Amino acid sequence: MAALDGLRILDMTQWEAGTACTQSLAWLGATVVKIERPEVGDPGRGVGRNDGVDSEYFVNWNSNKRSVTFDLSSEKGRDLLLQMVPRYDVFVENYGPGVVEKLDIGYDVMQTVHPEIIYVRIKGFGTSGPYAHFKCMDMVAQAAAGAFSITGEPDGPPMRPGPTMGDAGTGVQAALAISAAYAQKLKTGEGQLIELSMQEAMTYYLRTAVSRTRFGQVATPRTGNGENPFVSLYPCAPGGPNDYVFVMAVNPRMWGAVCRAVGQPELLSDPRFSTAQARHENRHLLFDEIGTWTRSHTKK
Template sequence: MSDHARDDDTAARDNPAATHDTAARHHAADEGRPSGAALAGIRVVDLTQVMAGPFCTMILADLGADVIKVENPGGGDQTRHSWGETDDGRDSTAFFALNRNKRSVLLDLKTERGLADLHRMVATADVVVHNWRPGVAERLGADHATLSALNPRLVYAAISGFGTTGPYADRPGYDLIAQGMAGAMSVTGEPDGRPVKNGLPVGDLGAGMLLVSGILAALLHRERTGEGQRVETSLFEAVLAMSVWESTEYWATGAPPRPLGSANRMSAPYQALRTADGYLTIGANNQRLWQRLCAALELGELVDDPRFVTNMDRMRHRDELAALLEERLAADTTERWVDALLAAGVPAGPIQDYAQVLDHDPQVAARELVREVDHPVAGRVKVLAPPLRLSASPAAIRRHPPLIGEHTDEVLAELAGPAARRRGRNGEEAP
């Protein structure tokens, strides 16, 4: 690294927002390594940014891995400066949502010094994760061949838009584009409406979750064989992998599936329906539940109606059935109908907005699904709790989302110590 680049790095580390009492930082580092966590002792070098990759590495961090987030001195992860940024330029709430439990290190990988620091880090790591476009890792000297030569036990994991082979390999990867090209937008929305993307970024988050599964499988393989390997997935493949009903329908009928609004492809009634003051969802997806629904709504005559006798009949006449059910549901409120349907043994629930879910839902409160962490700049920050429950080695929130470069000195000091000696093929420290 040139002197100029090193000065930039040092200046970023000395930023007042990133300066903390040394003892306090080392105490926090000790707290960040719980011996009882499922992935305690696993070190992850996180080269990702934005959403898919950070979501993957956050799950690993929640499970106890020591995740070191490598950021560039030019501003770090793009989401630090995206939606939700405060007026005084502090990190955005979007960054907070995806980066708890991690340590942040500033490295300029385009310099010799920065790349050398990365290589030292990789020599002590168990996993490396990146979401660069194909070819970037090779240009930087952070590709699988280079890093696995430094550490044969390394699990090298990558997310891209479309994978590293095929005619789309070089295309930029965005959730919206993946949803469109993999078919999801063709079946989302109301019939005869414009294409609509899923309200949640299923390509990004799906790819992140799939990569977690691949990493854990590769770590298990390494325990048996001593060998690392390369793991990859893509946004495109994640969206397509979720199309289990849609692909089945196409292969069975020969016709491309079309949007059904909130309705289900395999059963009816199984959809959102209007009430006097809003909407509810009903899941009467078998004959017994259909009969219970008709009894609860006092619509017993529908049970023997030739249009609705079997599930296939109800699917063929889905629109007529929905109109009749909504006519009855208009007589009362969502809350009253949900209570009545549940009492009758019919699966049902209200459609809630996020204010209702996050601030008022009793299940969210009972399961403690919203947590707060103390952030050194932003104060108390709300985050979603880890969704995994492990009885013996629970996931936990141990660290605030890091300030940019907050742990650079700490991590580089660790690499200089005896614990940084590269592990051999069978896990022993090299002499």
């Protein structure tokens, strides 16, 4: 039996932050029923396609779920939803600010039909504060949290990160919060309201970078691939656009392994590299030594 077998979730989410949350719980055994608009569905269904076939993007974030359609702008659709609610443990939504209030399906309304409901709201900037009324998507959350400012080369501009941590990362945290709320509900019989800010969720993934601010005295620098030769990307053979290998050697034992791997064990006794401080001061030389070796070898 799966860990969350028996947990029932109504999933009124779209795009990625909410869908990542509910899919994570579905993988753990929860029954997830996705609520979509008639004929249109989740807007993610059509990403990159115009042939009526569900996009790979949509499938990636919504597999392992069931689906039902309601026109929640109609009284009939709203009534049908509220009739379903008492049979579920959790309701999750990540619509724009004010949408569930306009549809009259907020937490206070659902509590009247199901007092023990766990009601989850995922918003870009929470539900209070100066930015609460702003809409948000993944990269907006990342930019607002500071992920752009630490991504890129030292002498270059901030860059957009590759992964969608603002969305998917928030979803994972929401899934964790729901799991805790469900465990509590099994003990107390009580539901609760859970609110997540995508901007705040992103800060969880920036804590290592923040640790380089000297407790807020300086801004975290952009380092690109050139700050530390032992945590860096190196070009390798045959020299194509994606021919790179990552080298990570963060302690003396790993440093020794790198020296032996590149065929230069004598570097271990070289005074320029014999201590961590010396290696840092001469890191430009190490980039050359390691890079010369990687360029003559393939990834294999």
